[in-house]
Amino acid sequence: MTKKLVWLLASCLMVISLLIVSCGEKDTGGTVTTQDKGQTVTVGGGEEDAGTGPGTASTVGEEQNRPKYGGKLTYPSIAAPAAWNPGAVTGASAEQGSIVIEQILGRNWEEGEAGTGKYNFVGGVPEWSAVGGNLAESFEILGIGEWLLHIRQGVYFGYNPKFEASKLVGGREMTAEDVAYSIEWMRDTPGSAGIVSEPSLFKNATIERIDNWTIKLNTPEAPTTGYLWMLGGGGVQYVWAKEHLENYAKSNEWYDTVGTGPYITDDYVTDVAIKYIKNDNYWDVNPVGLGQGDQLPYIESINYQIIPDKSTRMAAFRTGKLDRLGFREDLNAEEYEQLLKTNPEVEHAVVIVDPMKINGRVDMPEDPYSNLKVRQAMMLAIDHPSIVNDFYNGNAELLDSPARKWYPSIYTPLEEFSPEVQEYYGYNLEKAKQLMAEAGYPGGFKKTVYFANSPASEEASAILKEYLAKIGIELELQPVEFGIWRGMFWGGDIQEWIIDSWPGGNGALFVRYSMGYFRGPNVFNTAHVNNPVGSEPVIEDYYQQQSKYVMVDYAKADEVTKAAYKYCVEQAFLVPMPAPYGYRVWQPWLKNFYGSDDLKFWLRWAWIDEDLKAEILK
Known part of the structure; x- marks a missing residue:
């Protein structure tokens, strides 16, 4: 069977290569193996007990050092963003989630890997109790499909004076009206990502403004999907300023993006790279660890490299030009073993890759x-x-x-x-x-x-x-x-x-x-x-x-x-x-990172250990 499969791949892939006109690559999905009962998880080269039930996690790596500000995160993507704003492309979600734009709910970082270790988020939110606030500071479940959202005060939209869309919003404070209107825009816009993804949920949703900081969301149809698509999960709903949606929702220009996220879009070389700069007026602080109370984010800027070719990405990672591989880019066992020969210091988490x-x-x-x-x-x-x-x-x-x-x-x-x-x-x-x-x-x-x-x-x-x-x-x-x-x-x-x-x-x-x-x-x-x-x-x-x-x-x-x-x-x-099984890898100088894939689970808390980076790359 082994020889047969080798021959099969060699012959059939040659046929496929003749059919491909242009280059590109698709990621495969993955979920962490640390949700099993009593299994072990390999992180950074060692095995540790992952606990006795779903959602539990071992401590990972060594005692963290105090986080430091500065540095540049270099992060790859296999393709350029297709949609910069929510109405730019029919059915497509805006693609700067957790960088420029943010979701209503998030996760409980305090009880994650950097805190108590109760939850491991490498595979996403493991259970309902791990859901936390985000742009909504807290929430109440009033019944099936009924959410009372207490909107966080002191959240400001990022401001870049170089761009008209940003100047329109002016870096003002976000309110409950922005949250309510963002949901209503998704509901009332034909062809929006929400309507395409879960039409009955969005079409039948109603929002009641209780006051400037409280809204009631009712989803009588498909209520089981409310968290997934509207509030958090892997959904398509983010929060934009009301006036931004009224004027720029359909713009597919990179400089027309505005959100509350930890970073601001600053430059884009088409199909090559995006430059994000730190939002100095970001709302969140680090709740746990040696950096407790620190204003977030730590990293100064992001160099978002668009690299369609996998061999090029791997070469960049091996030489320290990338801080981690891209979203859902998990290596197979052979690739990981080859990487260890040149980069024995690399950190990793073991995952299961979604099957074809x-x-x-x-x-x-x-x-x-x-x-x-x-x-x-x-x-x-x-x-x-x-x-x-x-x-x-x-x-x-x-x-x-x-x-x-x-x-x-x-x-x-x-x-x-x-x-x-x-x-x-x-x-x-x-x-x-x-x-x-x-x-x-x-x-x-x-x-x-x-x-x-x-x-x-x-x-x-x-x-x-x-x-x-x-x-x-x-x-x-x-x-x-x-x-x-x-x-x-x-x-x-x-x-x-x-x-x-x-x-x-x-x-x-x-x-x-x-x-x-x-x-x-x-x-x-x-x-x-x-x-x-x-x-x-x-x-x-x-x-x-x-x-x-x-x-x-x-x-x-x-x-x-x-x-x-x-x-x-x-x-x-x-x-x-x-x-x-797959291996999710990152450089040892990327700190406060534990293998979570989605940016919302790690980006604003992560930091670059420049001293360690210099020591390894010298």
Whole structure:
């Protein structure tokens, strides 16, 4: 099997390379392995017990030194921002989250890795109690879908006198009106990222101004998704000044960005780099540690480098020109081992990388993928154990989506499924051929499959093409430059088959409660399960049950979610590959950083140890 996969990748990737017209790369998602019960996590070269339950974390690294101000963070991205403001590109979220613009709620930094160590945020917010304030200083849950938000006073919009948009806002104080109007703008603007991502949530939301510092948000439809899309989570809702939205919401010029974040956009060389400078009037202070009480942020400026080519990014990291690799750019075991040969001092956290999946449309009868027996045949035709053992050298999970094992309240181990479903994750070519015949495709069929031209997608497409050909499914591979792929994906209506890691999810907190991966007109519901709503009654029933408990009884909500995700696996709505382990790496001089990926979990607290950097690079 090992030799076969090597030959397979060599031959198929050569074919793919001939098809690619332009360069680009797509990241793959990842979640930390420190949410498991009693497992170990490797951080910076050592293993430490990660605790006895989800969300607990060990202390990581050595005793922190007192944070220092100054320095420049050099951080890479594989592509230039597509949308600078919320109305610039249909369906796209503004892309400067936690740098220039901020969300309403955040996380409890005091009880994170730099504080008590109760929570580990490498994989995001681990549980409801870890949610904290941000632009809303605090909040109250009045009922399902009802939020009372107490807006923080003393928050000012960043001010750069070089630009007209910034001069319009004038660095004034943010108020509850700005928060309310930002939500209403997202709700009332056709084609906004909120409307595209979770239309029923936004279209039916109402906001009541209680006073200058308090608003009441009511989300009667899709209330389970309120935190995810509106208030925090991985959503699209940020806060802008009211007058900025009225005048610049549709501008896609970099100099028209204004927000409350720790940094201000200062310059941009198109498709090369963005320069961010420190917001000297930023509102937050460090709540814990040796830097308790320090005004944030610590880092003076950000050099946001746009580097599409992975080998170039790796070379820059090896030579100390990058302080960490980019968002969701986790190395595989071989890449990490090679890096250690030249950079033994590098820090790292172990993650599970979201698995690649192939899917078509279950809502289109003319698509063979809509036939359950075809999907079952596809699962049986892929030799999952050999991929784990031979391709990933045992460093992968057979079953990871839609629920990851680090979330035991919603995860069903493979051995608890029926023998028929357990067989999906094995290999039975003869039964796969039999199912294809029973489905009416004894000779197979041809399908075009689209994917981003990233190494992970190309590897997956090569493997899937080889295996599925054995049951007569002939895949025509169509790699797409990442920027174009992003537009196709966010368009939400791809007619052909796709390969990507985004569909399905992993059951991370709050994402699990939206059911968006398997319900309704959601861009992440790429198989169009239960779309239109009600077309898959089992999923719809689970969603309605879940809605009764989210925000008031999360234990009950998780019971329902676990059953729903089990059903999704049984129905093979998505055909996943195994999920490999990955390594998230950063330079040892990047301090107050513990492996969290999203900028909102680390940027404003991080600092650069210039002395250590000089010592290592001399």
